[in-house]
Amino acid sequence: AQSVTQPDIHITVSEGASLELRCNYSYGATPYLFWYVQSPGQGLQLLLKYFSGDTLVQGIKGFEAEFKRSQSSFNLRKPSVHWSDAAEYFCAVGTGGGNKLTFGTGTQLKVEL
Amino acid sequence: GAGVSQSPSNKVTEKGKDVELRCDPISGHTALYWYRQSLGQGLEFLIYFQGNSAPDKSGLPSDRFSAERTGGSVSTLTIQRTQQEDSAVYLCASSLGAGFDTQYFGPGTRLTVL
Numbered sequence: 001a002q003s004v005t006q007p008d009i010h011i012t013v014s015e016g017a018s019l020e021l022r023c024n025y026s027y028g029a030t031p032y033l034f035w036y037v038q039s040p041g042q043g044l045q046l047l048l049k050y051f052s053g054d055t056l057v058q059g060i061k062g063f064e065a066e067f068k069r070s071q072s073s074f075n076l077r078k079p080s081v082h083w084s085d086a087a088e089y090f091c092a093v094g095t096g097g098g099n100k101l102t103f104g105t106g107t108q109l110k111v112e113l
Numbered sequence: 114g115a116g117v118s119q120s121p122s123n124k125v126t127e128k129g130k131d132v133e134l135r136c137d138p139i140s141g142h143t144a145l146y147w148y149r150q151s152l153g154q155g156l157e158f159l160i161y162f163q164g165n166s167a168p169d170k171s172g173l174p175s176d177r178f179s180a181e182r183t184g185g186s187v188s189t190l191t192i193q194r195t196q197q198e199d200s201a202v203y204l205c206a207s208s209l210g211a212g213f214d215t216q217y218f219g220p221g222t223r224l225t226v227l
Contacts, residue, residue, distance in 0.1 A: 032213050043117070044204065044218040051213055090156065094213055099144065099163065100172070101216065103156035 002027040002095050006104035013081050014112045021076040021107050023091030032094035033074040034101065035065055039087040047089075050074065061085070086111045115139065117219035119205050125225045126195055134190040134222045138207030145188050146208075146216060147180060151201035159203075162188065163211045195226045 005024045013019055025031055035047040048059025055067040065076045074091060088108050092101040118137045126132050138145050147159040158172040162182045173179070177195075182188040192199055202221040208214040 036218075041220075043220045044206075046215050046217075049213070049215070092156075099146070099161050099169070099208075099211060100158045101146075101148075101156075102158065105155045 002093050002102050004091050004093050004102055004104035006089075006091055006107050008107045009105070010108045010110065012110040012112060015083050016080050019076075019078045019081045019085070019109070021089050021091075021109070023074045023076065023104060024072050025074060025091070025093045026072065027093050027095065031067075031074075033065075033067060034092040034094065035059065035063070035074075035076050036090045036092060036103075037061075037087045038090065038106075044090065047076070081109075081111055083111045083113055085109060117205055117207050117217055119203075119219040119222050121222060122220065123223045123225075125227065127227050128197060129194055131191065131193045132195055132224065134192075134203050134224070136188045136190070136205030136207075136219060138186065138188070138205070139217055142207035142209055142217075143185065144208040144211055144214065144216075145182055146206040147188070147190050148204040148206065148218075149201045150204055150221070153198075154201075156204075159190070192224075195224075197226050200224055200226045 003026045033050045036044040038044050047063045050057050050067045088106045090106045091104040120135045143164045145162045150156045160180045161169040177193045180190045202223050204221045206216040206218045208216045
């Protein structure tokens with residue numbers, strides 16, 4: 001069965017610092033990978049997704065993620081974090097024809113001013 | 114345009130009662146999903162509707178849970194004989210089509226079972 005691991009439950013970074021959120025997946029076939037963000041009181045918003053092709057994908061809000069098949073990873077990065085990036089971030093793998101998302105447990109990001 | 118809407122935003126009920134949660138997807142979206150977000154289980158897939166096809170119910174945790182989608186639009190998730198472990202935020206999402214089209218999520222319904 002597919003699974004997603006986000007090893008960091010909480011991360012704190014200073015505004016302007018770089019960010020990397022880790023995501024590892026387990027899936028027998030070619031994975032379809034997603035990063036979502038959930039701000040307080042808000043619904044989940046898609047940041048980016050990977051299906052195939054270039055392993056470095058660009059998303060909204062200046063985020064990018066790199067798919068590394070050899071490491072079963074899909075880490076999310078941002079070169080300079082803004083205070084408004086404080087939120088919870090979820091990595092997900094799409095299975096069953098893409099329609100079922102299996103989510104990781106999330107990483108709560110705190111940004112220090 | 115309007116996003117996915119869900120009602121009610123909050124629902125408090127007593128153990129053993131039935132509840133109905135409503136989802137209005139984005140107009141024109143043929144696929145609709147329900148997920149549950151709880152402290153103990155994280156975000157879990159519950160059920161998926163695509164057009165007129167039979168729904169994928171593989172994520173429903175028990176036969177107390179059911180869902181329907183009328184006219185290919187509005188969906189209702191029903192939980193019968195609620196239990197305290199049903200307390201969670203129930204999220205609805207819709208996408209334009211099947212496959213890996215982006216799923217747009219609603220704000221959720223927070224269900225509390227006393």
